[in-house]
Amino acid sequence: MKKSKYLYPSDYMADPSAHVFENKIYIYPSHDRESGIPENDNGDHFDMQDYHAFSLTDLQSEVLDHGKVLDVKDIPWAGRQLWDSDVTEKDGRYYMYFSMKDKNDIFRLGVALSDKPYGPFVPQNNPIKGSYSIDPCAFKDNDGCYYLYFGGIWGGQLQFYRNNKIVSPNELPKADEPALTPKVVKMSADMLEFSEQPRDLVILDKNGLVLKQGDTDKRFFEASWMHKYQGKYYFSYSTGDSHLICYAIGENPYGPFTYQGVILSPVIGWTTHHSILEFQGKWYLFYHDSVPSGGKTWLRSMKVIEIEYDENGHIKPINGLSS
Numbered sequence: 001m002k003k004s005k006y007l008y009p010s011d012y013m014a015d016p017s018a019h020v021f022e023n024k025i026y027i028y029p030s031h032d033r034e035s036g037i038p039e040n041d042n043g044d045h046f047d048m049q050d051y052h053a054f055s056l057t058d059l060q061s062e063v064l065d066h067g068k069v070l071d072v073k074d075i076p077w078a079g080r081q082l083w084d085s086d087v088t089e090k091d092g093r094y095y096m097y098f099s100m101k102d103k104n105d106i107f108r109l110g111v112a113l114s115d116k117p118y119g120p121f122v123p124q125n126n127p128i129k130g131s132y133s134i135d136p137c138a139f140k141d142n143d144g145c146y147y148l149y150f151g152g153i154w155g156g157q158l159q160f161y162r163n164n165k166i167v168s169p170n171e172l173p174k175a176d177e178p179a180l181t182p183k184v185v186k187m188s189a190d191m192l193e194f195s196e197q198p199r200d201l202v203i204l205d206k207n208g209l210v211l212k213q214g215d216t217d218k219r220f221f222e223a224s225w226m227h228k229y230q231g232k233y234y235f236s237y238s239t240g241d242s243h244l245i246c247y248a249i250g251e252n253p254y255g256p257f258t259y260q261g262v263i264l265s266p267v268i269g270w271t272t273h274h275s276i277l278e279f280q281g282k283w284y285l286f287y288h289d290s291v292p293s294g295g296k297t298w299l300r301s302m303k304v305i306e307i308e309y310d311e312n313g314h315i316k317p318i319n320g321l322s323s
């Protein structure tokens with residue numbers, strides 16, 4: 001599968017988080033819609049109201065839509081905007097982590113539970129205590145510990161915080177200062193809470209220096225994803241306003257991570273967001289672009305393409321426009 005393929009042409013789905021559960025690929029995307037809200041840097045035009053779950057028995061088969069699995073109306077603490085989500089499994093239960101603004105218009109992370117990978121998911125009454133910002137990625141390590149990676153700048157509000165607290169004046173660092181970092185936190189045994197304070201996930205350049213906020217083609221913006229390859233931890237993410245999916249490698253789930261390069265060059269559409277998984281011995285990149293909607297930033301379509309590693313464990317880059 002060297003050419004990318006659209007996974008669900010009949011509706012707009014973005015930010016696909018893909019996992020293998022029960023020998024199938026399950027995909028948990030954001031459900032884009034035409035809200036009529038004008039586009040702005042705050043992301044108000046991404047006004048999503050529900051999630052669907054999808055599954056695939058293999059990469060050649062049709063994608064099955066399992067229907068609506070969570071609706072903003074059913075979440076007691078809901079304000080607006082269901083952004084990126086992810087799902088993980090522990091002891092036969094499935095935990096959906098999602099980003100949504102609360103009633104004060106502050107992004108928090110929520111969790112919803114199901115006994116099946118295809119939902120429906122039942123939300124908890126409150127957001128995860130101490131959570132903030134967007135784009136949770138749930139990662140299970142080989143030792144059975146679970147971690148959540150999260151964060152996103154600009155509309156994702158990560159710049160509101162320092163040391164996990166809202167600070168004034170809620171600004172990004174200056175271009176020559178260390179970049180704002182994504183966060184990583186170990187989950188509690190019941191998967192409903194953070195077991196510790198979220199930590200900074202530091203990304204270094206090849207000389208061991210911390211990436212700067214002005215390194216816009218390398219520094220973190222949003223869309224955290226974690227996978228393991230040959231015992232190493234691969235943290236991948238979007239650079240946002242420079243529209244790249246990049247990755248960095250570390251020796252443990254907390255890092256530090258060293259920047260390696262680009263996985264996906266810019267696609268049509270402002271945002272770029274992905275997940276990576278291994279299925280039946282091959283590796284795949286799930287992502288989205290706005291080609292089917294004629295370039296509308298807020299109407300994205302999910303896609304998949306096979307990826308390869310070279311002999312040094314580097315991911316061979318994918319061209320977002322011609323693949």
Ligand code: FUB
Nearest residue numbers: 030046083084222271273
């Ligand atoms: O889908 C809404 C937001 O757009 C996501 O949370 C970001 O990662 C970006 O893809």
